Structures are given as structure tokens and as C-alpha cells.
Amino acid sequence: MQPCHWYDDGHGGRYLVPGCATRAHDPDGETCTCPTLADQLAKARSEIAALRKAKKSFDHWHTAILVAVHAHPDGVQIMKSAAAQAGV
């Protein structure tokens, strides 16, 4: 869910799109309880770091599989089959 933000209809209308329960229940009432931009940035950076770590692990695993397949007597055929399945 996106944090609270304003939608401009391009015709002079501007509408609040609530992103938190506080604003959903009372748009003009209490202050927004959505994460701040700094919080959102910290979360995004954390997610990017986790994805990079997972990709690095995947790349390591992928390389190990390639080495094992190429060392296999049927390695070329296995790679051709894998390429065909992947559509490359």
C-alpha cells in the first residue's frame, strides 16, 4: 500500500488517497501515520541490500551448476536442453 498522497485529476480537483488507517477513517483529522520518506528510503535500501545479497548467492550457485554441468559427460546436451527450455 502506498503512503498517503494527493491525486490531481488535471481539472482542478485534488483528492487525498489515504495510505494509513488514520487518514482513511478521518482525512481531515489526525496526522498521517504513514512511514516518513526517511523511513521509506531506509526500508528500500534494506530491501535492495537483501536483493543484492540474494543475487550474489544465486550467481555463486549458478556458476557452480555451470561448472558441474560442463564437467559432466553429457554437459553439452544438458546445456542445449536448458537453453531450449529457456527459449534462448
Ligand SMILES: [Zn+2]
Ligand atoms: Zn498516511
